[in-house]
Amino acid sequence: MSIVTDDTTVDAIEQNHAFCARMLLVHAENPPDAAFANAIENYWRPKFASQYDVRRKVEEQAAKRKAKVDRIKAQIRMDEARLIANKAKDISEIGKLRKKYLDGLSAEVAADHGLTQPELLSKIHRRQWSLARQEFCYRAAMEGALSTPAIGKYMKRDHSTILYAIEQYRNACSQA
Helix, strand or coil, X not given: CCCCCCHHHHHHHHHHHHHHHHHHHHXXXXXXXXXXXXXXXXXXXXXXHHHHHHHHHHHHHHHHHHHHHHHHHHHHHHHHHHHHHHHHHHHHHHHHHHHHHHHHHHHHHHHHCCCCHHXXXXXXXXXXXXXXXXXXXXXXXXXXXXXXXHHHHHHCCCHHHHHHHHHHHHHXXXXX
């Protein structure tokens, strides 16, 4: 006997179970003759018992499927944890590359404006230094495609300051 676990099989089992129960209930009130009692004892009771066996097997299969799904979910969580760990390594490498790029760009912009790199990154408010900082912020954002928080972190300034510097440089270039 093959066990199919779809809904129609379970429904058929439940209907057969209900029929057996009705037959036993009806005949319990009016005792059947010996032939009918023999038929119930030899045919219906084993069927009734086999239905419980089928239901147990269906439940076991469902439990096995659930266990397999749980194992797969656990594996997916482990894989995600590995990916996150790998991304953390990648992020640290990206941070190193970003710093290297910003170091080179700041040295280039500082040289173009006749400054040193520490002067470019300092907080002193001289006009020549501010213009160099604005150009550096603009080029890092446009050429390097870096975010304003990333540039601000490198320059030890807030991202809104970087946005303001980029806007000032755009305005100065559009007027010239």
